[in-house]
Amino acid sequence: MNKYIPVIGLEVHIELSTVSKMFCSCSALHFAKEPNTQVCPTCLGLPGAMPYPNKIAIKDVLKFGLATNSKVNKFSKFDRKHYMYPDLPKSYQISQYDLPFCINGKISLKSGKTINLRRIHLEEDTAKLQHYEDETGQYSLIDFNRSGVALCEMVTEPDFENVDDVIEFLKEIQLIVRYLGISQADMEKGSMRLEANLSLRPEKDSILPDYKIELKNINSFRFLEKALNYEIQRQADLLNKGVKVAQETRGFDQLKNTTFSQRIKEEAQDYRYFPEPDIPPFRFEDKFIFVIKSEIGEMPQEKRVRFANDYKIPQNYIEVLLSDKKRSEYFDKLAELDKKYSIGLNTIANLMVNKNLDQEYPEPELFIKKLLEITKKDYSTTDENTNAVYEVLHEFPKAVSDYNSGKGAVIGFLVGMVQKKLGGKGNPKVITDMLILNLKSPK
Amino acid sequence: MLYNSEDLLNMIHLTKSDILHLAKLSGLTLTEKEVKELSYDLSSVITFFEELKETNTKNILPTSQTTGLENITRADKIDTNQTLSLEDVMYNANDNKNNLFKVPIILKK
Ligand SMILES: [Zn+2]
Numbered sequence: 001m002n003k004y005i006p007v008i009g010l011e012v013h014i015e016l017s018t019v020s021k022m023f024c025s026c027s028a029l030h031f032a033k034e035p036n037t038q039v040c041p042t043c044l045g046l047p048g049a050m051p052y053p054n055k056i057a058i059k060d061v062l063k064f065g066l067a068t069n070s071k072v073n074k075f076s077k078f079d080r081k082h083y084m085y086p087d088l089p090k091s092y093q094i095s096q097y098d099l100p101f102c103i104n105g106k107i108s109l110k111s112g113k114t115i116n117l118r119r120i121h122l123e124e125d126t127a128k129l130q131h132y133e134d135e136t137g138q139y140s141l142i143d144f145n146r147s148g149v150a151l152c153e154m155v156t157e158p159d160f161e162n163v164d165d166v167i168e169f170l171k172e173i174q175l176i177v178r179y180l181g182i183s184q185a186d187m188e189k190g191s192m193r194l195e196a197n198l199s200l201r202p203e204k205d206s207i208l209p210d211y212k213i214e215l216k217n218i219n220s221f222r223f224l225e226k227a228l229n230y231e232i233q234r235q236a237d238l239l240n241k242g243v244k245v246a247q248e249t250r251g252f253d254q255l256k257n258t259t260f261s262q263r264i265k266e267e268a269q270d271y272r273y274f275p276e277p278d279i280p281p282f283r284f285e286d287k288f289i290f291v292i293k294s295e296i297g298e299m300p301q302e303k304r305v306r307f308a309n310d311y312k313i314p315q316n317y318i319e320v321l322l323s324d325k326k327r328s329e330y331f332d333k334l335a336e337l338d339k340k341y342s343i344g345l346n347t348i349a350n351l352m353v354n355k356n357l358d359q360e361y362p363e364p365e366l367f368i369k370k371l372l373e374i375t376k377k378d379y380s381t382t383d384e385n386t387n388a389v390y391e392v393l394h395e396f397p398k399a400v401s402d403y404n405s406g407k408g409a410v411i412g413f414l415v416g417m418v419q420k421k422l423g424g425k426g427n428p429k430v431i432t433d434m435l436i437l438n439l440k441s442p443k
Numbered sequence: 444m445l446y447n448s449e450d451l452l453n454m455i456h457l458t459k460s461d462i463l464h465l466a467k468l469s470g471l472t473l474t475e476k477e478v479k480e481l482s483y484d485l486s487s488v489i490t491f492f493e494e495l496k497e498t499n500t501k502n503i504l505p506t507s508q509t510t511g512l513e514n515i516t517r518a519d520k521i522d523t524n525q526t527l528s529l530e531d532v533m534y535n536a537n538d539n540k541n542n543l544f545k546v547p548i549i550l551k552k
Contacts, residue, residue, distance in 0.1 A: 018519045025522035035542045036532050040525040044532065055516035077507070084470040086546050133549060138548035141540055144532075276506030280515045382454060 004200035004236050007208060008166055008228065009158035012173060014183045015151055015191040016060050017124060020122045022280075023051030023094060023152035030145035031145055031189050043124075043148030045090030051278055053078070057150035058101065059292055060182040061122045063100025064152060066293050068117055072158070074289075076101050077281040078122075082131040082272045087126035095123035095153075097273040101282075105154075107169060108301070115169055116157040125149040140424040152183075158197070158208070163228045167221050170194065176301045181327050187219050194218050197244070198228060200235045204356075214249045215259065225253040227259050234259065283386055302329060311335055317349040327352070333364035342429045343371055389434050403439050411435060454490045464520045 021028045024042035041049035045407040062072055068193040114351030127147040132141050154173070160166050174192060195216050199209035213231060218224045227250075231375035235245050250259040275281075298306070300322055307318045307328075322327045334348050351357040351371065360366040380388075392414055393400055402410045411432065419433050449531045466473045473481065529542055538545040 014481050020519050020521045025520060025525050027521045027523075036529060036544075037542075038526060039532055040527055041526075049508070052517045053515065054519050058516065058517035082468070084468065086544075086549060129549060130543075133548075139540075140549045141543035142546060143543055260494070270464070272468070277507060280508055280510060280512035283513050 002240060003203040004232075004239065005203050006162075006163070006228075006232050007130065007199050007212075008160035009169070009197045010154075010160070010166065011195040011197075012170070013066075013151055013195075014154070014156045014185060014426045015175055015194040016057050017093060017148055017158045017181075017183050017191070018054055018057050018060070018150050020054060021148040022054050022122070023055055023378050024049075024148055025052075025360050026148065027130065028149045029150060030143075033145050035143040035145060037145065039147065044144055045147075046090070049080065051078075051094055051276070053180045053279060054150060055282060056121060057152075060150075060180070061101045061120060061152050062284070062289065062292050063180055063296055064154075064182060065105060065120045065421060066289070067296050067299055068102075068105040068107055068120070068154075068173075070102035070105030070117060070120055072102055072284055072289050073099050074284050075281065076284070077280045078276040079273045079420050080276050083125075083269075083413050085126070086140065087129050087147070089127075092121055093126065093274055094279070095273075096121035109165055109168055109172075111165070113159075113165065113387060115159045115165070115400045118155045118157050120152060120154045121427050123151050125151040148401055161340065163232070166196065167225055170224070172300065173266060178240065179298075180296065181299055187221075190219070192223075195225050196224065196228060198231050198235070200232065200239060211247045213245065213247070213259075214261065216249055216251060223252050226257050230257065274300060307331075311345050313348075313349045315346050317346075317353050317400060320353045327358065330358055330364055336366060337364060340429070341368060342371060342427075343368070347355055347371075352434055379430070380422045381429040385418075385426060385431060385434055388418045388426070389438060391421060393435075400439060411439075455493065457486045457489070472508050 012205050016028075018028050020026060021043055024040050026040050026043055027038045030038060036353075042051060043152050053246075060354070065072055076099045078094050078097070080092040081095040082092040084091055100119040100121035102120040103118065105120065107115045107117065123147065124303045127138050127142050129142055132138070156169075160169070174185045177183050177192070178433065183191050187193070195214060196220075197212045198213045199212045201207065213235070215227050215231065218227055220287070230252075238245050249262045251262050252259055299443070303322055304318060307313065307321070308315070309316075311331075321331050330347065331352065334347055334352075338345060338348060348371065357370070358367060361370060396414065396417065399410050399414055403414070412433050415426075415428060415431055418435065419426050422431075459478055459482060460483070462473070462478050465485075466478075466481075531545075533539050533542065536544050
């Protein structure tokens with residue numbers, strides 16, 4: 001039995017959340033809309049209709065590229081990619097061929113491994129097909145609301161050698177896209193779509209295999225994980241039997257947890273790309289790129305590092321908080337407020353992660369208020385505090401006079417003495433405030 | 444179209460499989476007779492284009508554009524005036540069901 005190393009590359013399609021479509025002014029919000037109500041001659045592919053590129057979609061792709069350490073092609077253009085399919089009535093898709101907007105990106109995984117991004121380009125989405133069978137026979141139905149929606153495609157190099165890295169990478173890409181606010185990247189709604197190509201090479205052999213299997217139409221990270229694991233086993237079994245793995249496209253059967261051949265004829269794909277004559281090319285000035293770069297906020301990886309350094313909360317808490325940009329921002333606000341209340345960031349993070357307390361309190365201030373109430377019963381009462389402070393101030397006149405002559409550090413000693421009287425049950429913040437108030441205006 | 448023997452000698456020859464490949468890409472079904480005719484006709488068209496090779500393009504940069512325009516974009520706004528009515532959308536459709544275009548099955552399971 002030979003040992004094999006998987007060689008995996010990914011293609012990720014991201015539907016951009018622009019208001020209008022890529023090359024026409026129809027609404028791009030197509031989810032659950034009445035069929036064919038958001039279409040015009042351009043996105044229906046009628047003869048003579050002219051494409052007019054959406055500036056925000058282009059900026060979004062450049063932003064995505066810059067956020068993934070890609071290089072922007074300063075001269076770029078659209079091309080026509082030809083193929084016959086009913087979801088594409090003009091028989092070509094406006095896409096990008098040799099000059100995509102972004103190339104050579106890089107994403108680092110937690111292990112330190114780098115995944116190289118070959119390209120990120122922009123294209124138009126196709127119409128949505130549904131296949132049916134009833135007493136009239138088999139047929140397909142087409143809705144063009146999705147046709148022409150801005151679609152960004154990212155292609156990686158075949159740098160992945162295990163399935164965990166694939167999933168970690170994809171989750172990070174999803175997070176980056178959501179942080180940038182360029183797409184919902186929702187796989188159930190189809191605004192993020194995954195394709196993987198996979199082959200195996202013998203462990204002792206570094207040459208790339210002479211075949212690859214494409215896994216298509218997979219709509220969740222979990223299914224992709226299962227499909228890849230199944231394929232790795234299937235291909236290893238074939239190779240061990242000395243059988244050549246047939247190059248083909250395979251889908252994933254969610255019920256059987258297996259992959260199956262989609263028997264799409266692998267006749268040499270011949271897209272006959274040529275430059276889109278109806279759209280002038282693009283030339284991006286350094287300044288334009290600089291401005292876009294400056295619009296990119298804190299990316300997940302930067303936030304991950306900052307949360308670890310500044311808040312010192314456990315890694316698993318950080319990941320949960322990070323996975324939702326709004327939640328991580330909410331935590332930032334709580335951390336700021338807690339400077340005043342000293343509840344402790346671990347306690348706060350715990351209540352968010354394990355009790356979802358933030359869902360009940362949209363305002364961070366109310367969250368803290370609630371938290372103070374919850375934790376209050378553990379603290380000594382105001383009467384107990386007043387008595388303890390009064391006693392300490394009278395028992396340690398030296399410390400009081402030291403404080404009044406400017407030795408501010410002595411406050412720590414006094415807080416400690418009060419806590420001793422309270423059996424450690426005092427709220428440090430409350431006691432400190434009470435001491436300072438009384439020291440300034442001694443009774 | 445008639446060819447003399449010299450034309451035929453100098454002509455580029457598209458094979459039957461070239462024609463069938465092109466037909467497939469174009470979604471056309473051809474009869475044997477059409478394949479034969481098309482291989483002659485298309486071969487002669489391509490041969491005609493061969494003449495372009497005689498043009499001196501030594502100092503000419505490739506271009507796909509003639510207007511000299513660059514960076515032509517529009518604002519990301521919806522213009523419902525462009526939107527077609529369902530009646531117009533379906534005007535040329537052979538068949539439709541619930542306002543969806545109905546076509547013969549594409550993916551056979
Ligand atoms: Zn349109």
